[in-house]
Amino acid sequence: MPTLYHHPMSSASRFVRLILAEYGFQTDLVEEQTWEKRREFLALNPAGTLPVYVDDNMRVLSGPNVLLEFLDETHGVLKRERRLLAEDPFQRAEIRRLTEWFLLKMERDVTLPLTRERAYKLQMSAAHGGGAPDSKVLRTSRANIRQHMKYLSWLAGSRPWLAGERLSYADLAAAASISVLDYLGEIDWQETPIAKEWYQRLKSRPSFRPLLAERVRGLTPVSHYADLDF
């Protein structure tokens, strides 16, 4: 069986797990703590990032962007209306733009700093940078959440799905990031009813169940985390 190296708090890992689940793939999951810079892991992916997919022939595919394109080329194209990329090149460009928005921009502004301060630092040794969260980083990242939730609400309010008429990679990328932030109790759902309705639809998909059932050692999720009617 193929193996996916991932971390439960990594939005890129969650994104790829959602794609694999939507397309019906089975994989072995291996949790990787990238800050340990394990030699064997760096031999698979010199960039040291997650997720990393190793197929049955030991061929390695690293990173959400490489994986989303590969999975589209080898599986998505056959899925017709369940394909997570579109047929039209401009529509494809819009899906890619939004996927990047959530996995690169929102990641840098919000998701990565908050998960590093609140989750990764709990698992890190002092030598790797573990310890108490930096309150200044928390403050800055939390100020950025609001802008990103506004943009998400605008997208969710103006289109059936974030990038257009159909569920796409853009929805999975956004939901992956949001689900990490929601685990940490960082989303104020009362402020964003339109984004909430969209996230409820995502959360109810079978592909989402394994994520909602997963717990990070030493870090209890917010009480409504796995609740489909939150």
Place this chain on the structure above:
Amino acid sequence: MPTLYHHPMSSASRFVRLILAEYGFQTDLVEEQTWEKRREFLALNPAGTLPVYVDDNMRVLSGPNVLLEFLDETHGVLKRERRLLAEDPFQRAEIRRLTEWFLLKMERDVTLPLTRERAYKLQMSAAHGGGAPDSKVLRTSRANIRQHMKYLSWLAGSRPWLAGERLSYADLAAAASISVLDYLGEIDWQETPIAKEWYQRLKSRPSFRPLLAERVRGLTPVSHYADLDF
């Protein structure tokens, strides 16, 4: 004619200019100083990043990744042995992995901090963060260059082109970053003869000429910058 919003010191902009030149596109170039956060520019690309391509029908494509896929889908596939992506999905994955390496990882470790400190800060007003370079940032980024040049040399030494048998997006992405660093005189070519031989081949291509002829106001390039036999 289509318009490309770019900055001469942005490696992502240079990368897309190289693709467009390799495929024979003509565009109007508009220099954008992204730190000014112009309303009209943010309306085109809310992420505020470069490059941004506006086609003859005023359709907007933003960012190197969206553009590389779009240009492959609409033009590259017809180019046969001059295509900058491969036909095999695993080979495509390798090209994408390396393109990301240079445009995201090397960008974060080296290219962006050095260009910000040494080039952008010269153009920025004090309110936008202009001023003298931060010597600590310069030191850290320069320490990172060596690792990236080692990896580049290893790739260039083990394959005809960085991602395999053919010139690809990976070469253009690497050459875009390297050319920015070389403008700033940050590359020690004596240390890396294999990377140098590879860069000479890239630099000699007609697509490279406009980049080598361009000058940034107030910033003289290193003396060998435009020299094909440096």
